[in-house]
Amino acid sequence: MKVLVPVKRVLDYNLKVRVKPDGSGxxxxxxxxxxxxxxxxxxxxxxxxxxxxxxxxNSHYKAGAVTEIVAVSIGPEQAQETIRTALAMGAxxxxxxxxxxxxxxxxxxxxxxxxVEAEQPQLVILGKQAIDDDSNxxxxxxxxxxxxxxxxxxxxxxxxNGRASVTREVDGGLQTLAxxxxxxxxxxxxxxxxxxxxxxxxxxxKKKPIDMKTPADYGVDAAPRLAVVKVAEPPKRQGGxxxxxxxxxxxxxxxxxxx
Ligand code: AMP
Numbered sequence: 001m002k003v004l005v006p007v008k009r010v011l012d013y014n015l016k017v018r019v020k021p022d023g024s025g026x027x028x029x030x031x032x033x034x035x036x037x038x039x040x041x042x043x044x045x046x047x048x049x050x051x052x053x054x055x056x057x058n059s060h061y062k063a064g065a066v067t068e069i070v071a072v073s074i075g076p077e078q079a080q081e082t083i084r085t086a087l088a089m090g091a092x093x094x095x096x097x098x099x100x101x102x103x104x105x106x107x108x109x110x111x112x113x114x115x116v117e118a119e120q121p122q123l124v125i126l127g128k129q130a131i132d133d134d135s136n137x138x139x140x141x142x143x144x145x146x147x148x149x150x151x152x153x154x155x156x157x158x159x160x161n162g163r164a165s166v167t168r169e170v171d172g173g174l175q176t177l178a179x180x181x182x183x184x185x186x187x188x189x190x191x192x193x194x195x196x197x198x199x200x201x202x203x204x205x206k207k208k209p210i211d212m213k214t215p216a217d218y219g220v221d222a223a224p225r226l227a228v229v230k231v232a233e234p235p236k237r238q239g240g241x242x243x244x245x246x247x248x249x250x251x252x253x254x255x256x257x258x259x
Contacts, residue, residue, distance in 0.1 A: 001159070001181070002068045003046045004121040005091065006112055007039040009075050009082040010132040023230045026132070035082045038127025040089070041187040043071065044194035046125055047090035049159055065159045066123075068092050072115055074099055074108050080210060087205035088197030094210035095119075099222055105133075107215070107222040109141035114218025116146060121182065123164065128153050128186040139186040150184040151177045154191055 011017065011026070012034040018027045035043075052063030071086035073079040074097040083094035097111050116124060129136035143150035151166035155174070158165040164183055168175045169190065179185075197205070215222040243249045253259045 001066050001123060002070065002119065002121040003049070003066050004070050004072060004112075004116060004119060004124045005039070005042045005046050005086065006072045006074075006108075006124070006126050006138070007043065007082050007086050008036040008127070008130045008132075009033050009073060009079040010036045010130055013037055013131055019231050019233050023232060025228060025231050033078065033082075035085050036127050036130045036132075038129060038131075038187050038189075039086075040194040041189070041191050042125040042127055043069070043086045043089045043091060044192045045154075045157055045187060047195075048192065049157075051090060060156070060158050062159075070095060070119055070121065072097070072112065074103055074111055074215075076100055083210055084202075084205050085197065087208040087210075088202040089195060090201070091208075093208055095213060096210055097213045097215060097218075099215055101222070101224070102133075103215075103222050104224055104226055105135045105137035105141055106225065107220060108138050109145055110220045111215055111218050111222075112138070112142050113145045114220065116142075123159075123181060124184050125157075126184070126186050128188055139184050143184040146182075146184070148182055148184055149179040150186070151179050152186040153188040154185050155188050157185060157191065 010033065011028060012032040015031055020027045046066055046069045048061040050066040050069060053059045053061040069091040070093055071083050071091040072095045073082050077098065080096055083096055087094060095115060124142065126139040139152060140150060151168065153168050154166045155169045156167035162181050164179050164181060164185065166177045166179060166185055168177065169188060243252060
């Protein structure tokens with residue numbers, strides 16, 4: 001089974017976001033960019049279903065369930081690095097759709113639809129959300145455009161006989177869905193713990209092929225439909241205070257109206 005994994009290049013999750021002084025967006029100049037963390041989980045999941053995970057106790061991963069993993073990124077030239085990371089983790093080849101502006105989820109979903117039609121995967125595993133725009137839309141939109149079933153926020157994925165069994169963490173428990181393939185799955189945090197690529201695999205990844213495309217190759221007009229009115233920093237936290245006694249603490253909490 002072929003699996004498509006869309007991987008987005010975003011500001012590294014360890015870095016503090018800086019808003020541009022004119023409030024038009026976030027300043028990304030000279031900052032480290034990395035693969036969206038939920039997409040690392042998506043790549044890891046695809047690789048485990050390809051290679052198996054014999055070291056995990058009671059593993060449900062069967063080697064060979066997935067036979068090919070294609071990592072796709074839509075973004076600037078540098079998004080090639082994000083694809084290379086996916087290739088170093090175990091993806092087989094990449095597709096970079098070059099776009100200079102940060103595209104909205106609908107445009108990304110339309111491009112992914114074009115790639116799905118060209119590649120014919122049985123499964124697309126996306127992150128549940130990109131940590132830069134927090135949209136949580138692309139997987140759902142892609143499922144709608146393709147008219148495929150979707151199972152979002154997966155915390156376990158089992159593949160058997162043309163079906164996926166997806167466990168989702170919902171309020172107060174776990175929900176398990178059975179979906180016919182082809183299908184869309186989006187990853188939640190507890191699906192797995194992604195590996196770090198080893199140095200030999202980083203070297204091997206340099207030789208894996210990446211196809212270069214543009215939105216026009218898929219007939220997609222990527223012009224934005226939304227206008228960002230303003231981006232602002234969250235309000236600064238008020239400083240805390242140290243107290244010497246419990247009485248002082250209680251008095252302070254009363255004064256603040258907490259108790
Ligand atoms: P979002 O709907 O923007 O929160 O993104 C959800 C998921 O869609 C991400 O975790 C990625 O798997 C995928 N995605 C969104 N934008 C891109 C992009 N520019 N390139 C590749 N994948 C993307």
